[in-house]
Structures are given as C-alpha cells and as structure tokens.
Amino acid sequence: MLAPYRAIFAAPGARAFSGAGFVAKMPISMLGIGIVTMISQLTGEYGIAGALSATHALSLAVLGPQISRLVDQFGQRRVLRPALLVTVLAVTGLAVCASLGAPTWTWFLCTALAGCTPSMGSMVRARWAHLYGGTPKLHTAYSFESVLDEVCFIIGPIISIGLCTVLFPAAGPVLAITLLTVGVFAITAQRSTEPPPHPKVRAGRGSALRSPGLQVLVGTFAAAGAIFGSVDVITVAFADEQGHKGAASLVLAAYALGSCVAGIVFGLMGPRGRAQRRFLIGVVAMAASMLPLQFVGSLPALGVAVFVAGLAIAPTIVTTMALVERMVPRAQLTEGMTWVSTGLAAGVAAGAAVSGWVVDRSGAQTAFLVSACAGALAVLVASLGLRRLRDVEVSSGETGQKSVPPDAGAPGQDRNAPSPPAPEAERSTAPGTGGAHDEDGHLAAADEPRGLEQLGG
Numbered sequence: 001m002l003a004p005y006r007a008i009f010a011a012p013g014a015r016a017f018s019g020a021g022f023v024a025k026m027p028i029s030m031l032g033i034g035i036v037t038m039i040s041q042l043t044g045e046y047g048i049a050g051a052l053s054a055t056h057a058l059s060l061a062v063l064g065p066q067i068s069r070l071v072d073q074f075g076q077r078r079v080l081r082p083a084l085l086v087t088v089l090a091v092t093g094l095a096v097c098a099s100l101g102a103p104t105w106t107w108f109l110c111t112a113l114a115g116c117t118p119s120m121g122s123m124v125r126a127r128w129a130h131l132y133g134g135t136p137k138l139h140t141a142y143s144f145e146s147v148l149d150e151v152c153f154i155i156g157p158i159i160s161i162g163l164c165t166v167l168f169p170a171a172g173p174v175l176a177i178t179l180l181t182v183g184v185f186a187i188t189a190q191r192s193t194e195p196p197p198h199p200k201v202r203a204g205r206g207s208a209l210r211s212p213g214l215q216v217l218v219g220t221f222a223a224a225g226a227i228f229g230s231v232d233v234i235t236v237a238f239a240d241e242q243g244h245k246g247a248a249s250l251v252l253a254a255y256a257l258g259s260c261v262a263g264i265v266f267g268l269m270g271p272r273g274r275a276q277r278r279f280l281i282g283v284v285a286m287a288a289s290m291l292p293l294q295f296v297g298s299l300p301a302l303g304v305a306v307f308v309a310g311l312a313i314a315p316t317i318v319t320t321m322a323l324v325e326r327m328v329p330r331a332q333l334t335e336g337m338t339w340v341s342t343g344l345a346a347g348v349a350a351g352a353a354v355s356g357w358v359v360d361r362s363g364a365q366t367a368f369l370v371s372a373c374a375g376a377l378a379v380l381v382a383s384l385g386l387r388r389l390r391d392v393e394v395s396s397g398e399t400g401q402k403s404v405p406p407d408a409g410a411p412g413q414d415r416n417a418p419s420p421p422a423p424e425a426e427r428s429t430a431p432g433t434g435g436a437h438d439e440d441g442h443l444a445a446a447d448e449p450r451g452l453e454q455l456g457g
Contacts, residue, residue, distance in 0.1 A: 004140045004268055011131050013193040020190070021124035022148050024183025027117065027176035029156030032056055034172030035094070035111065037161050041169035042098050052094075052111045057349045059115025061342045067118055068338035069207070072331055075197035076123055077188040083116045084184045090114040091177045095170035120183065121149060122337035129325050129333060130195040142321050143267025146314040150260040154253050198331030207335070213327040214336055216385030217320055218343035220283060223378035224316075225347020227286060230355035230371045231255065231293075231306065232348075237356075238364035239299060247299050254303045258310025266315040275323055276389035282316030283382040287375025293368040323389065347374070 009015050032053050039049035071079045090113035097106045128141035160172035188194075232252060239248035272278075289309035296302045321337060328336035351374055358367040 002268070004137075005144060008128075008132065008137050008141045008144065011193075013190055014131065017127050017187050017190050017193050018124060018144070018148075020183050020186035021120055021127075021145075022152070022183075023179050024120040024187060025124070025149065026152050026156055026183070027180045028120070029153045030160035030172060030176040030179075031091070031114070031117070033157045034160040034164060034176055037164040038095065038169045038173055039098060039107075041164055048104065048107075052107060054349060054353075055108055055111045056114055057345055059112045060117065061115075061346050063115040064117075064119050064342050064345075065207070065335055065338045067116065068122055069332070069335040071118075071123065071126075071334045072198055074199075076126075076194050077191070078197075080118050080123070080184050080188050083118050084181060086116040087114055087118075088177050088181060090116070091173050095173060099170065117180065118184070119334075119338040119341050120180075120187075121145065122334050122341060123187065125321055125337055126195050126334045127193050129330075131193065133325065133330075138325070139318065139322065140267045142318045143263050143314065146317050147260050147263040147267070149317075150256045150263065150314065154256045154260070158249060195333075207332075211327055211336070212388045213385075214324065214339060216381065216388050217279075217323060218339050219381045219385070220343075220378050221320065221340050222343040222347040222350075223374050223381055224283070224286060225344040225349075226351030226354070226374035227290060227347075227371050227378065228344075229348035229351030229353075230367070230374060231309075231351075233352045233355045234359060234364050234367045234371065235302065235306070237359040237367065238296075238302060241364050242299050244299060251299060251303045251306060255306040255310045258307040259313035260310075262311040263314030263318065266318060275319055275326075276386060278319045279316065279323060279389065280382050280386060282312055282319060283378050285312035286316060287372075287379045290368070290371045290375045293371060294365075327389075 009018075035056060036049045036053050039045070039052055043049070067079060067083050090110045094107055094110035094114065096102075097110060124145055125142060128138060128145070132138040132141055160176065163171035163175055235251050235255075236245065236248040239245050239251065286309070289305075289312055292305045293302070293309070296305050320340060324336045324340060325333060351370065355367045355370040358370055
C-alpha cells in the first residue's frame with residue numbers, strides 16, 4: 001500500500017535531505033507563536049506581542065522570496081548558511097533585548113531581521129523536483145512533504161508554547177533557532193541532491209512573479225491563507241466562549257490532521273486529470289467546507305467540521321506546487337514556490353486580523369463569516385485566472401506526454417542545462433534528451449507531443 005512512498009526514497013540521499021528538511025521546517029510553526037508567548041510572558045502585554053508577530057510575518061513576506069531568488073542563482077549552500085546566521089543573531093537579539101528591557105524599537109528591529117529565515121519547505125521541494133521532475137514520483141514526494149508540513153503545525157506550536165510557559169520565556173524561540181541551525185547545516189551538507197545554481201540566463205529576466213499563472217496561484221493562496229488565519233483565531237475565541245479555551249489546540253490539531261490524512265491518501269492515488277482542474281476543485285472544496293462552520297454549536301461539532309475542512313488542504317497545496325514546477329523556469333523554481341508561501345502567509349495575517357476584529361464586536365459564531373468570505377474570494381480569483389493556468393499547460397508542452405525510462409531524473413543526471421518543468425505524466429524520453437527547448441527550459445512548441453488526455457500535477 002505504501003509502495004509509492006517507499007519508491008521515492010530509493011534515490012540515494014532522499015531520506016537524508018527529507019529528514020533534515022523536516023527538522024529545518026519545524027521552526028516555521030514555532031517561531032511566530034514563540035515570539036508572541038515570550039513577549040506576553042515578559043511584559044504581560046498582548047498588544048506589543050501581536051505587533052511583533054505581524055512584523056515578523058511582514059518581514060518573511062518581503063525577504064523570503066528574495067532569499068529564495070538568491071538560492072536559485074547561487075545555490076542552497078552559499079545562501080542558506082548566511083541567511084541562517086542573520087536569523088539566529090536576530091532571534092537571539094530579540095530575546096536578550098526583551099529580557100533586559102531594552103527600548104522596544106530594538107525588539108522590532110531584531111524581529112524584522114528574523115524575516116531572513118529561509119523557506120525550507122521550498123528548498124526541500126526543489127530537491128525533489130531536481131530528482132524526479134517530469135515523473136509521477138514528484139506527485140508522491142510533494143504529498144509526503146505536505147504531510148510533514150501538517151505534522152509540524154500539529155506539534156510545533158504545542159512544543160513552543162509549552163517550553164515558554166514551563167521553562168523560561170525565550171525557550172520556544174531558542175529551540176526553534178536550534179532546530180533551524182541543525183536542519184540547515186544538515187541539508188546544505190548534502191551536495192549530491194542539491195539543485196545546481198542557475199546564474200541569470202539573460203539580463204532583465206526579473207522576478208518569477210512576472211508569470212501570469214504564478215500571479216493567479218499567489219492571489220488564490222492569499223485568500224486561502226485568510227481562511228486558515230481566520231479559522232485559527234475564531235477557534236480559540238469559540239473555545240473561550242464555550243468555557244474550554246484549552247481545547248482550541250485539540251480542535252486545530254483536528255484541522256491539521258484532516259489535511260495530513262488527505263495528503264497521505266492523495267500521494268498514494270497518483271495524479272488524475274488536468275492539474276488546473278484539480279486546483280480549481282480543491283479551492284472550491286476549501287471554500288465549501290467553510291459553510292458548515294456557520295452552524296456549529298459545540299466544540300465536538302467544530303472539531304468534526306474542521307477535520308472535514310482539512311481534507312481539502314493538502315491535495316490543493318500539492319497540486320499548486322506542481323503547477324509552479326511546470327510554469328516557472330527551472331532557474332527560478334525555488335523563488336516561485338516561495339512566492340506561493342508568501343501569499344499564503346500574508347493571507348493568514350490578514351485573515352487573523354479581520355476575524356479578530358469581528359470576534360471582538362460580534363462574537364465567534366458571526367466571525368466564521370470571515371472564513372466563508374475568504375473562501376468565496378479564493379474561488380473567484382481561481383476561476384477568473386483559470387485561463388492563465390490552461391495557457392501555461394499548453395505553452396509548456398503539457399497537452400499530452402508519453403512514458404519515461406525508470407531511471408529518468410535519477411540522482412547524478414546533469415541538470416545544469418535548463419530542462420522543462422514537466423508534469424507528472426510520464427515521458428517517452430528523459431528530460432533534456434530529445435526535442436528543442438527555449439532559453440527558460442520549457443519544451444518548444446514544435447516538439448510538443450500530443451494525444452494523451454490525462455495530465456499529472
């Protein structure tokens with residue numbers, strides 16, 4: 001039953017970089033909430049803690065894509081370690097400044113610099129694409145990483161909050177940067193699976209965000225992020241109104257568990273149908289799953305509702321990352337994935353802020369309307385931009401593909417020359433061995449094989 005997952009780890013180094021990536025991704029779910037808990041413990045003020053959390057999120061949104069762009073150009077090892085150093089110094093500085101009562105402007109400065117934290121999820125997925133780009137194994141690999149992401153979000157906040165409250169206020173952030181340090185050094189030490197750097201092919205290429213299709217994905221995920229951010233805040237408020245605030249963590253764990261289960265099953269099923277159609281179905285499912293929340297009257301009912309809602313998350317994220325892999329040149333893949341994560345993070349911050357405002361004025365039950373409206377906005381953006389996603393599939397030679405040899409995309413294959421970011425439907429020839437390619441690494445239109453109806457994502 002788990003054969004597809006065993007197969008992706010057959011490649012030398014796959015287990016090692018995925019394991020290191022898991023350790024390095026844990027701080028994503030620990031650092032933000034750790035900063036809030038640390039500051040609230042030290043000062044007793046949630047206002048300043050929330051402002052610092054927002055500063056951290058904004059800094060990640062601004063700096064994250066730029067760091068990933070440098071990674072694409074110069075390689076993971078040369079960029080991630082300096083970025084890690086800045087992050088460690090910034091978080092350490094924040095803890096020291098807050099503990100010693102330094103001026104609050106120093107807190108904000110350190111928090112802003114902590115936005116240099118690399119997008120480790122994008123780094124790991126870029127390695128999977130380097131190994132299995134153009135094969136069905138990439139779908140399974142992305143599904144596996146989505147499952148690990150959900151595990152991080154299930155246990156990370158619990159560990160961070162627990163350490164801050166039981167040991168000392170800065171314990172959560174300290175563990176977060178420790179795990180980040182271990183994970184980054186572990187993954188950058190593995191050179192054989194590192195994607196080769198891609199110095200700028202031509203001047204003026206600009207950001208990966210210039211891709212119309214990527215703009216649709218980022219916009220859609222900004223709205224989807226508002227769903228996630230609002231559900232998090234409203235769940236805590238709803239549990240508080242029910243007199244069981246501590247149970248909010250269990251409800252949110254059910255939300256992540258639903259996504260985790262769906263990710264496992266989705267990876268076993270393999271890609272079916274056109275990727276852009278799967279993407280739209282996933283977005284619609286996420287939006288529709290917000291409707292039952294308007295009618296829940298108890299915490300158990302809310303737990304069941306969010307578990308069902310979570311089932312739509314991982315498959316949609318997997319399909320989205322697969323679309324990024326095919327619409328963005330290989331030389332900008334890490335940056336493209338990070339832009340999607342940035343849109344998601346910005347949406348989470350906006351959704352949390354708006355839903356919190358509504359909770360204060362109208363209560364948690366009414367605030368679930370924010371989640372429903374965010375879902376409707378996501379569907380609107382995805383629907384209006386669907387043609388751009390279809391155009392990407394046609395222009396990238398993905399109207400039909402044939403089979404690939406079992407060893408295509410294996411470690412050690414020379415990928416220094418750009419190769420087409422193919423779908424997970426199999427090819428008849430290994431990437432780079434047949435057909436002309438444009439300078440961005442996409443398959444030229446004259447060489448596009450046609451005929452098959454089913455596409456992979």
